[in-house]
Amino acid sequence: MTIKILGVGSSMRQGSFSTVALKIVLDFAKQNGAQTRLLDLQQTQLPMLYSKDKETKEIQKVTDDVKWAEAFILATPDYHGSMSGSMKNFLDYFWSVFAGKLFGYICASHEKGLTVMDQMRTAVRQCYGWSMPYGISVNGEEDFNGVEITNDKIKSRLEMLARDLVVYGKPIREQFVTDLKGTESKTFAAHYRK
Numbered sequence: 001m002t003i004k005i006l007g008v009g010s011s012m013r014q015g016s017f018s019t020v021a022l023k024i025v026l027d028f029a030k031q032n033g034a035q036t037r038l039l040d041l042q043q044t045q046l047p048m049l050y051s052k053d054k055e056t057k058e059i060q061k062v063t064d065d066v067k068w069a070e071a072f073i074l075a076t077p078d079y080h081g082s083m084s085g086s087m088k089n090f091l092d093y094f095w096s097v098f099a100g101k102l103f104g105y106i107c108a109s110h111e112k113g114l115t116v117m118d119q120m121r122t123a124v125r126q127c128y129g130w131s132m133p134y135g136i137s138v139n140g141e142e143d144f145n146g147v148e149i150t151n152d153k154i155k156s157r158l159e160m161l162a163r164d165l166v167v168y169g170k171p172i173r174e175q176f177v178t179d180l181k182g183t184e185s186k187t188f189a190a191h192y193r194k
């Protein structure tokens with residue numbers, strides 16, 4: 001089975017460092033055998049949850065991509081120690097399809113982005129998603145030449161994240177699907193049977 005990974009970029013800034021890093025991880029994931037898609041919330045803007053906007057073709061496409069995904073990479077800027085509003089809205093919008101899927105985290109920060117990634121982890125945990133035990137923080141001034149990543153250590157960590165997400169994401173998803181189809185009641189997947 002090849003794992004399907006959706007990368008979610010949530011910066012509205014042109015030339016976003018977190019989105020550049022995300023694209024690199026998606027490329028590495030592909031090299032590790034994953035199928036990948038990118039949801040860049042700068043290009044495809046989601047309405048706020050419960051806003052009056054009607055279901056558009058664009059929203060339908062995003063919904064299809066999210067349901068298609070078996071694992072996610074969430075990329076966000078550090079905004080006051082937290083995630084971007086668009087990332088929070090994405091998590092609120094699609095919380096119901098995160099259970100039994102693995103999540104990896106990227107943060108563009110001048111610090112280490114630890115509280116930012118912890119807050120995304122908390123939201124994902126509330127939705128019964130699984131999280132990678134580490135995340136990757138990129139610093140626009142130190143790790144980029146303005147456009148591309150020049151820090152080889154960071155590139156290598158992004159490669160590691162892609163590899164780990166593919167390798168750990170597969171068994172987590174497979175076991176969840178097996179449990180979902182089974183009859184065992186003492187598994188959290190039982191709560192998701194229809």
Ligand SMILES: Cc1cc2nc3c(=O)[nH]c(=O)nc-3n(C[C@H](O)[C@H](O)[C@H](O)COP(=O)(O)O)c2cc1C
Pocket residue numbers: 011012013015016017018019076077078079080081082108109110111140
């Ligand atoms: C509203 C706002 C709040 C920010 N708060 C922080 C912060 O608390 N800590 C930090 O290190 N950087 C902070 N930054 C800087 C951004 O995290 C940094 O510029 C990052 O590279 C933006 O991500 P992007 O390049 O993906 O857009 C803030 C930027 C903005 C616009």
